[in-house]
Amino acid sequence: MEIIKLLFSNYYIDLGVIAWFSAQFIKTLLFYIKNGVFQAERMVGAGGMPSAHSALVCAITIGMAKKLGFSSAEFAISLAFASVVMYDAMGVRRAAGEQAKVINKMVLDPQSLFALLSQKPEVAPEEDLELNEFLGHTPLEVLGGALLGIVIAMLIPVF
Numbered sequence: 001m002e003i004i005k006l007l008f009s010n011y012y013i014d015l016g017v018i019a020w021f022s023a024q025f026i027k028t029l030l031f032y033i034k035n036g037v038f039q040a041e042r043m044v045g046a047g048g049m050p051s052a053h054s055a056l057v058c059a060i061t062i063g064m065a066k067k068l069g070f071s072s073a074e075f076a077i078s079l080a081f082a083s084v085v086m087y088d089a090m091g092v093r094r095a096a097g098e099q100a101k102v103i104n105k106m107v108l109d110p111q112s113l114f115a116l117l118s119q120k121p122e123v124a125p126e127e128d129l130e131l132n133e134f135l136g137h138t139p140l141e142v143l144g145g146a147l148l149g150i151v152i153a154m155l156i157p158v159f
Contacts, residue, residue: 011159012063018156019059019149023052026148051137053089054145055152057082062153086146089137 008014028042030049042048061078068074137145 011067012060015059015063015153015156016056019055019152020052022152023050023055023145023148026050027052047137047141049137049141049144050148051086051089051142051145054082054086054137054142055149057085058146058149059153060149062150063156063158066153067158086142090139090142 024043027048027050028039031042032038046053057078061075061082064072064075064078
């Protein structure tokens, strides 16, 4: 009984976990609707709509504002952290995902790479070399995650 009480004793962690899980569930459901295939990896994987990272940090940030006030140092730190996470999701991680798409195309279709280099492939590409393309987010995916996190934090009462 104490372990359950301990798990649900931190308002901010609870908000973050609920927001993250909700975003991952929605992401998995949208992937299933779009592709007709259930992919369990989407429940824990990065990328896609909505951004679970954005949902998590926004839920915690709004929770800080609700419990401690907009003028608190904790809210300011949380807001700065959320801004960096969301900027990174749209910038560096998205660029890495776009690069993974290009590299995967070159590995899976070696003629495209070797046509540029005017060389023939010496070794057939291995299938397990495929890079993860679901890394970053579009601005819309980040906005969707941010709004989801804000709504969840607004709905769950402070304890």
